[in-house]
Amino acid sequence: MPRPSRGPKPPRSPLAPPASFVWTRRIVLTLLGIFTFLPLWVMVSGSLKPLKDVQAAWSWIPANLTLRPYVDIWSTVPLGHYFVNSLVVSSCSTAISVVIAILAAYAVSRHRFPGRQLFSVTVLSTQMFPGILFLLPLFLIYVNIGTATGVQLDGSWLGLIVTYLTFTLPFSIWMLVGYFDSIPRELDEAAKVDGNGPIGALVRVIVPAALPGIVTVAVYSFMTAWGEVLFASVMTDDSTRTLAVGLRNYASQNDVYWNQIMAASLVVSVPVVVAFLLLQRYLVAGLTAGSVK
Amino acid sequence: MRRAGLPYLLLLPAVLFELLVHVVPMLTGIYMSFKHLTEFFIRNWSAAPAAGIDNYRFALDFNGAIGRQLLQSFWTTCAFTVLTVGLSWLLGTGAAVLMQDPFRGRGLLRTYFLVPYALPAYTAAITWEFMFQRDTGLVNTLLVHDLHLFPTAPFWLIGGNSFWALLITAVWRTWPFAFLVVTAGLQNIPGDLYEAAALDGAGTWQRIRSITLPQLRSVNQVLVLVLFLWNFNDFNTPYTLFGNVPPPQANLISVQIYDTSFQNWNFGSGSAMSVLLLLFLLVVTAVYLLLTNRRGKADA
CATH class of the missing domain: 1.10.3720.10 (MetI-like)
Known part of the structure; x- marks a missing residue:
């Protein structure tokens, strides 16, 4: 995929896309980005929590970080x-x-x-x-x-x-x-x-x-x-x-x-x-x- | 003399393995569907008594327990497939078209969107299973605690909500594939079509409507069919999400047949159901190809 070199010249359309298009793009891609992100975040942050923390109500940011799960997975x-x-x-x-x-x-x-x-x-x-x-x-x-x-x-x-x-x-x-x-x-x-x-x-x-x-x-x-x-x-x-x-x-x-x-x-x-x-x-x-x- | 045989020699391994794993088992499956095949005959199944069309009668007797369950899981699967394919197609095509023109960060975002498709199906489903836990999952924290949409935490993996849990999990995994295929399809649209439209003064939205979407027709024809077949036959997602005993509202037909065969050890009934499923898929595929080809020709 050839990237355009630096500068404001878009390779295909000589006209800049209208604001409605740019905003649709921003909103749709942001929503899809969040949708994609949630499970990935759950996987990463969940794997770094101690057992008692994942057994309590879900918290977005881990209160306690641990690498124990990565050690324990091999023996459980x-x-x-x-x-x-x-x-x-x-x-x-x-x-x-x-x-x-x-x-x-x-x-x-x-x-x-x-x-x-x-x-x-x-x-x-x-x-x-x-x-x-x-x-x-x-x-x-x-x-x-x-x-x-x-x-x-x-x-x-x-x-x-x-x-x-x-x-x-x-x-x-x-x-x-x-x-x-x-x-x-x-x-x-x-x-x-x-x-x-x-x-x-x-x-x-x-x-x-x-x-x-x-x-x-x-x-x-x-x-x-x-x-x-x-x-x-x-x-x-x-x-x-x-x-x-x-x-x-x-x-x-x-x-x-x-x-x-x-x-x-x-x-x-x-x-x-x-x-x-x-x-x-x-x-x-x-x-x-x-x-x- | 040797030259004429060469292509067949090259094809031989592919043909042999396809015969062993697909064709012979399929024929065997059809044969088995006419037998009373239970766990007593597994090691010697040719001795199983003939059943005539009993297995099919039971499967299609919608007043009996087996038939009623099968019918319900058939309708559930239809609803699940239509919604999953529709949403995945919409999201995938939308994102691909919106990302057709370069902007800063496009390459990175494309890669990021493909992560759910690259994950093994079962790890994605397991993660969603965790998120859908009533007391410890992210979904209820978000909906009940943060957004106050529900007064009390609902169950997601049992009861009526399980259908939506299954649907969301499947769409999360499926839409990136649609995105990937449409992105590839967009690269086949000749650039001069856009240049001509730009000369005619067509705006961005107009070009999407009059060039991009029509040009994607042949890609979409294959994409929708593949998405339909995959999701109708999906086993990985429901089995990982719900285990052996799915809630009736999210009981997809693959899992239903699996349970009949391996939980209840009734291989004859399971085979009859599989054959019915195959017939249904064949008819749908044939009608779909007929309709889409005819419409494609009429438009040309």
Whole structure:
């Protein structure tokens, strides 16, 4: 996004916007800013209060500040354990999903073959299925695969990884096709002249050129897996519990440790929020590329 | 010879996983919906007795307990979805359009508005759950103590108010996505359209009405559909906010089906309800695409 250099010259409209527009903008954006701010403030300030303060009526400014909740979260429930589970499941499903999406998007973008249209339509339409519809059968299929082959999928990392990697495939493929289409064919030809096969061209030319899109897709996949609740609540047991389900355990103690819940929420949110905000520029560019098609 | 097979080879992993996780389970789900599938048959579900259309009859028998609950949660979900999608679209489009022209701090504000969308759904919902606590939450402090809007502190997570609690939580998380998509869409509007309008002497509001909004039509067509499908199927927000037993006024259909299946161990009924839900979504999507495409063509 090119920023205008210093000075009063607006780049698009030669006319300054009318006062009615400027005031509407100020009021609407201020209200939205407050709406956005309230929960974020509750999270931050709540996590810094002692337990007796979060059990009393809400106070906007903490009277007593403490970092205890950040220490205690790790022992009240096995948060570290949940963290590792979430990290393993989300990383693996993201890595596999991105590779699969790159291959599929390359096929759709660079090859004309019978069934191409059918593939695109089918993959996109699976987005419409309610999760609850295939949760039950998938659970039973995993149980039965376990009984038949000994490969345990229900309650294991593997089952969740396989499930999550498909959640973002349609979006990832769709978005990468948009990206790949915007890469000039001449680059493929040049790679071919250099003695590369189709896979060589993909790895040496297309993937580097589409890196922003690939990173965006990876972050999106990671966020989806990191935040998923429905399948995690059914397909994990005590040893594979992910954060999404594990955080509920703070609420089922004798006391509801709201200060620790806020601290834990903040700790598990920071990695994905930071990654997302750093990459949002690419996400906007990627959505633009995807919708051009 | 090898060349012709290559695209299929590249697609193979994607197809295999889609088959395993989406297509086969969906077909299995349809099959299961015609079975009396209870906890006794989980490890050997092909032995479950056939049910014919019993599961569907129970689900659609609105005089029975199951059907009545399902119908109520269906209407609740409809109201919830319409309001969430409408509000999120309005806020997202409004903010994106108001922020189209550069001003000081725009980049920072854009990033800030995206934070709720970047947060994992469950942490956002947990935080709202804390805010909606009757005696210790921010919402009642604000409404009762600071603004004196209520004489006594209302309950937010049980009873009729729970619907509004759910709606506010969902809108807080959803509108930034609409904002993100519309912001991206705005960058595709050719700049010379605005230049031509400026030459014609069109003001800011006029340009928004006659150029920006019509140009966003194709983006909006996809955006509204996606928002509709996501919110109609939403499970994360209500489940995190209310747990296993949501108040009836905020009982979304996903949670209702989940309870039927996993709390009451009645997989047959749960599957029948899921199939009905899918059929409903298919019909709505088809009608929506038909209507919006036709209107788009008529206008062109």
